[in-house]
Amino acid sequence: MTDSDTQHVDGGTGPLLSGRGLSRTFTLPRRSPLQPGPVRHALVEADLDVGRGESVALIGESGSGKSTLVRLLLALDRPTAGTVTFDGREVRPDRASRLRWLRRRTGVVLQDPYSSLDPRMRIGDVVAEPLRLLHVPGDHERMVADVLDRVGLDPQGVDLWPHELSGGQRQRVALARAVVHGPDLLVGDEPMSALDVTVRAQILGLLAELRHDLGLSLLIVSHDVGLVQHLSDRVAVLQGGRIVEQGATADVLGRPQHDYTKRLIASVPTLDGS
Amino acid sequence: MSLDVDDLTVTIDGRRVVDGVSLHLADGARLGLIGESGSGKSMTTLAVLGLLPPQAVVTGSIRLDGRELVGLSDRQLAPLRGAAIAAVFQDPRTALDPVMTIGRQVAEPLRLHGRVSRADARRRAVEALAEVGLDESVADSWPHQLSGGQRQRAVIATALIARPAVLLADEPTTALDVTTQAEVLALFRRLVDERGASLLFVTHDLAVLAQVAEEAAVLSRGRVVESGPVARLLGSPAHPVTRGLVEATRATTWRAP
Numbered sequence: 282m283t284d285s286d287t288q289h290v291d292g293g294t295g296p297l298l299s300g301r302g303l304s305r306t307f308t309l310p311r312r313s314p315l316q317p318g319p320v321r322h323a324l325v326e327a328d329l330d331v332g333r334g335e336s337v338a339l340i341g342e343s344g345s346g347k348s349t350l351v352r353l354l355l356a357l358d359r360p361t362a363g364t365v366t367f368d369g370r371e372v373r374p375d376r377a378s379r380l381r382w383l384r385r386r387t388g389v390v391l392q393d394p395y396s397s398l399d400p401r402m403r404i405g406d407v408v409a410e411p412l413r414l415l416h417v418p419g420d421h422e423r424m425v426a427d428v429l430d431r432v433g434l435d436p437q438g439v440d441l442w443p444h445e446l447s448g449g450q451r452q453r454v455a456l457a458r459a460v461v462h463g464p465d466l467l468v469g470d471e472p473m474s475a476l477d478v479t480v481r482a483q484i485l486g487l488l489a490e491l492r493h494d495l496g497l498s499l500l501i502v503s504h505d506v507g508l509v510q511h512l513s514d515r516v517a518v519l520q521g522g523r524i525v526e527q528g529a530t531a532d533v534l535g536r537p538q539h540d541y542t543k544r545l546i547a548s549v550p551t552l553d554g555s
Numbered sequence: 556m557s558l559d560v561d562d563l564t565v566t567i568d569g570r571r572v573v574d575g576v577s578l579h580l581a582d583g584a585r586l587g588l589i590g591e592s593g594s595g596k597s598m599t600t601l602a603v604l605g606l607l608p609p610q611a612v613v614t615g616s617i618r619l620d621g622r623e624l625v626g627l628s629d630r631q632l633a634p635l636r637g638a639a640i641a642a643v644f645q646d647p648r649t650a651l652d653p654v655m656t657i658g659r660q661v662a663e664p665l666r667l668h669g670r671v672s673r674a675d676a677r678r679r680a681v682e683a684l685a686e687v688g689l690d691e692s693v694a695d696s697w698p699h700q701l702s703g704g705q706r707q708r709a710v711i712a713t714a715l716i717a718r719p720a721v722l723l724a725d726e727p728t729t730a731l732d733v734t735t736q737a738e739v740l741a742l743f744r745r746l747v748d749e750r751g752a753s754l755l756f757v758t759h760d761l762a763v764l765a766q767v768a769e770e771a772a773v774l775s776r777g778r779v780v781e782s783g784p785v786a787r788l789l790g791s792p793a794h795p796v797t798r799g800l801v802e803a804t805r806a807t808t809w810r811a812p
Contacts, residue, residue, distance in 0.1 A: 477592050486806075551765070
């Protein structure tokens, strides 16, 4: 184990995760041999903080830059400009071994529980894999059983295959895998959009519970305003690669200022049919 | 046209996936079919279209303006599909043929159902695209050049071009952004109202249901557990399944502050 593997003790005072002036441009294929390819600005000078224990949501339509921003914040991609720090320490894409400290302190859960679990791995192995890959010390079997219990699954289910589980159970497995190594930050990319409504309500409750019990910070990417309203303290709205609005969830969603946010709120179907 | 489903059962490999479902879609009405995954709502839609897998055993009755559809062969159903009755499914990425221009796909039901000249087909495809808010240039585009919302509009244009009297929509907005979803839902309402078509709208989302349907049936484990006006189902649900759906929806969907 190298020095950079050592788990940090939470003692910092600044935000847990901080992005400053983040931009990412992509050069598209040339259309003419005489001119350089056009440049697409996927993200333009974005500033975003996630405080300790805070829950922050990124909303915006497809192509607005949400996923690009998350990739930069997790060092999965290199910004064209700007910096990212996690607990005061600079984050940038690097060899896996040099990013292990960051991976240990973050967990990720993706949208689709049908494609995010390897169909050839038993549930116990799916959940234990981060412990192995991140060289986490301790009794892995015990840790897997504990986390399965915590997400409401039977710890005896470690020998099951993903196809033997319902969509809701799979998303619980995905959550267990995302938090098994005790991260400080949980990142969810549309974590509920593939689920039935009663399962959504359960997973929403579970996310809130995990956040509370484990003291997690959350960064949720979603275009689901309902999820954001029920789960986030703060929200940043992206459009065309820019953060066009950010603030306390009740303020931004309750009194939207930007045209896009207004249109988004007006589009959300509600039970009263308005 | 009206659509009447009576005591429909569908059994696949010994498993009863639809179990005695009855529905009445009146001429020009908008009926919702709501339920979670595995409740049998998609199987019901597929039964109406005669598109169930070959090993499915169907009993009961499905009548389109009084004409019995159960027991008809593929050959007998083919003239109805796309013409009297058309369907829009969930995923606009897989509903379109990637190697055919949008204009040709939209016009395909016309070419399958009657002799139309190439120029006529093109003209009507452009009209159908205009009706769903897409401009003429889209007719010459390929599916990969369109956004998700544009693709779903193109799929709807394809469903509408032969002026079907009954439109089946199975989760048609689930794969769309919320702003696009609102536009597509408004489009369905307008088309039904202006055309006098009948709409059977299948969804798992009560908030979406409230935007499009007047009446609805709640499905659970292949059975209709409750049905009635949407406002009544949402306001005072009687069956535990409906109550569960309403409560879960209230806990997860947007509520104006």
